[in-house]
Amino acid sequence: MAMTIERLDNDDQERDIRVVIGKNVLFKLQLKPSPFHNNSEVRKLIGKDLVKRENFEKLKELVKLNKKIKEIISLLKNRKDQIKNIIAGSKGQRDDEFREFIVQMEKKGNLNNWEQFVMASNQMGEIEKFFDLTLISKKYFCFCNSCHSLIEEGGIEVPTDCVICKNKITRNSNVYYNFLTDEIEKYLDGDWLSDYIAKAFIGKEWKVWTNSYVMGNSGIPHEVDLLAINRKGFTLVGECKTGTISRKDVFTFSTKCSDISNTYACFFTAEKLPEPTTREFMDKTGLKYFENIHTKTEENFFLEIFEDIPV
């Protein structure tokens, strides 16, 4: 059969799009770039047994520590700006005395934050060692040895003295700390699950796409975590979630699935579904769900996926 594919609009680049034709369906896929495609360490991580509780928890912890580091940095920055403004606003003979008073007042808070910052950075390094991968980036931060103010972030020049307490800044204040890029943090915060589950389907020689958009019957593109097609043209769409699930998530998924017809739909959730009625709803509407998956072993979980799929 001859087939012509015409361009409908100029919104999409050809390289981002694939058209997949199954036995009964035609999908227009819009592929989203992901760290899985451009980072080999991320691909190695996905190769590991990530439903294993210990690995699952470590991954969650890594993201939590990174978020904490970002919070502390923003706290230190705000505090530094506040003190700078107070000092700049003070006039008269008692400037030095006033500065000393402010610095002493803030020192304790800074020290506490600084210690938490160092601890979180070190813990991130240990998790990276645990996985034996390079997922973490390093960034230069300069702290004052005396008042622990965050002096500079990301630069290469060491300033000569602290803008807050005026003490000399030494080379020792110039340290590299661990952090995750926004892209990696977002991926490790949940997006990884679809690539991980894709392994099960790839193992059975299905063709799989993760994090793409699929056009529904309505013409509206739906974001789909997982799309898998086997050799017979049997298609499956999957939603994969690592965080807490709400009732709304279940219903949104159901609406999406009814617009993408002719597919088998599975909901994969690391945590438990929110309430018995959501399970009942999924059973009655023919949606398959796998909940609490991090309590299983990879082998059992992957076997379980194919137990109920009618192929």
Ligand SMILES: [Zn+2]
């Ligand atoms: Zn200082």
